[in-house]
Amino acid sequence: MTAEDLGLTESVSMALGGMIGGGIYAVMGVVAGITRYRTWVAFVAAGIVALCAGYSYIKLNTMTDNRGGSVTFVQCYVGNSDLAGMVGWTLLFGYIGSMAMYAFAFAEFTVSFAVVPASVAGLPLRPLISVLAVAGFVALNLAGARTTGSAENVLVALKVFILVAFGVLGVVYALGYSPASSLRFGVGSLAGFGPVVAAAISFVAFQGWQLLFYDQESITDPEETLRKAVYISIPAAVAIYVLVGVVTVNLAPEALQQHPHVALKDAARTMLSPYGLATAGGVALALSALFSTGSAINATMFSAAHFAKGMLADDLLPDDIGDADADGIPERTLLVIGGVTAVFTAVGSLGAITSFASLAFILIFGAMSLLALRERERDSVNPLPPAVGLVGTAAFLPLMAYNLYTREPGTFGMVVVVALAVVSVELLYFKRDVLEEQVVPIEEERIDDAVDSVTDHVPDAE
Structure with a gap:
């Protein structure tokens, strides 16, 4: 792909496609279950925090000589490779969670067709379909398939058209054919933490735009193009989510x-x-969901695998996961990412997967807002957006945890276990040298003690 292939239109399409791709189909039910008629408030709140995080990314990118994304920013402004690696791992698990969420929604809409049974021989078909979807897109990426910038314009335009048409027709029906002839917005019940909690859970639906920062070599005038693409795509996603949510x-x-x-x-x-x-409307919407969630799996898998390859090149991932010198995406990297995604989507609930993925992006976007806020002394950085991003993500995290703990304790436990497992693996990998320094002397001391003990019990030769 040449630099001319990715101008502003293509960049907006890629950013908007990453957000619209499958998030709306996967998180709508979860968010609406918490807020009902106040669903639009949750999407607006999450969008504002995401936009402030986007501002932080843009400013950090402008001030960084070696342009990149979250990992590069941490290396540049903190100077800690271990911390940068942990940020990268967290982001990678966030992408895996997103793909698991898309695969879950893909299967849910598949079994919603009358011709597809919900179970076979007493076993639910949803997990199998989700795993097969992941496997199919792993195979597609192994074959080297990739959506070009021009094709992405068409794909995103089609997805956006379907959702906007859905929203507009829904408004027409509500105002002209519904017995109530009105739309409810829940304005009288905006108080409370419900919309904020829902905003936190829906946060995963606002990821995808940051992937542009990892492909700047393919973007014309990346500094200016990225700025415009972020500021256009996030508000556009908010508008679509609000319209679809209200309907x-x-x-x-x-x-x-x-x-x-x-x-x-x-x-x-x-x-x-x-x-x-x-019937035709239901089928069309379900087909649109399959198309959108499927393309979201494919695009996220492609980007996540390239992101992992960059981490391999920086020695931030074990060599066993893939070869950083391989042409294109390392096969082992794709297989590992696909395998972990398949496990997530097969055994996890949609609420747990969505919450875990949102948790990952809340942490990363909050961290980038903090970095930008630390650089507020620079003339080009307005401290307000990073502060809003930091406060917003800081509020999302405990509220989401409390909501899960009180409403879905099982989901809360699963998210905690997965999060602790991820952090433990990260610490074991990035602190392996420190652990080795501690373990080796202990082992040597034990060996010396054992030798001394044996020696003490052996009689001296006369």
């Missing part, structure tokens, strides 16, 4: 209670029923 909670409230993961399909059936197209 869904107004037209399919029962579906959000009974089967929230595919509530958008029920809303589509409702809005097209006056035209005799209820």
Whole structure:
């Protein structure tokens, strides 16, 4: 891909595609289940924090000679390779969580078709479909398939068109055909932590734009193009999420209670029923969800594998995971990422997967906001956006944890176990030299003690 291939239009498409790709289909039911008619508030709050984090990325990138993303920023401004590596690992697990979430939603919409059974021989089909989806896109990436900038424009335009059409038709139905002839926004019940908690859980739906920072060599005038792309794509995603959220909670409230993961399909059936197209609308929306979540898996897997390759080159990942000198994406890297993703999506609940992925991006975006805030003395850095990003992510984290603990203790436990496992693996890897220095002397001391003990019990030769 040449630099001319990625101008502003392509960059906006890639950033918007990363956010719109599958997040709206995966998190809508989870968010609406918490906030109902206040769902739009959650998306606005999450979007504001994401936009402030985007500002921090842009400023850090402008001030960094060796341009890159989160890992580069930590290396540059903190000077700690171990911390940079842990940031990279956390971000990589965030991408894996995102793909697991997309694969979960992909399977949910697949089994929503009448011709697809929900179970076979008493076993649920959803985990199998999710794993097969991941395996299929691993194979596709191993074959070297990649969406070019021009194709991404078409794909994103199609996804955005379907969702905007869904929203507009939903508004028309609500105002013209619904018995209430109105839309409810929950304005009278904005108080409370519900929307903030939902914003934290939905935060994963606002990741994807930061991937542009890892491909700056392919972007024309990257500093200016990235700035415009971030400031255009995030507000556009917020607007689409708000529109779709308002329509869904107004037209399919029962579906959000009974089967929230595919509530958008029920809303589509409702809005097209006056035209005799209820079934066609539901099928079209489900197909759109399959297309969007599938393309999101593919794009995230491609970007995550390249991100992992860069970490391999910097010795921030074990060599066993892949060869940094390989042409294209290392096969072992793809297989490892795909394997971990498959495990996540097979055994995890959608709430747990979504919460874990959001947790990862809350931590990383908050850290980048903190770095930018530390550089506020520089003339080009306005401290307000990084401060908002830092405060927002700092508020999201405990509120999300408390919500899971009180409402879904099982999910909370699963998220805690996975998070502790990830942190433990990171510490064991990046502190392996320190641990080795501590373990070796202990082992040598024990050997010496054993030798002395044996020697003491052996009679002296006469």
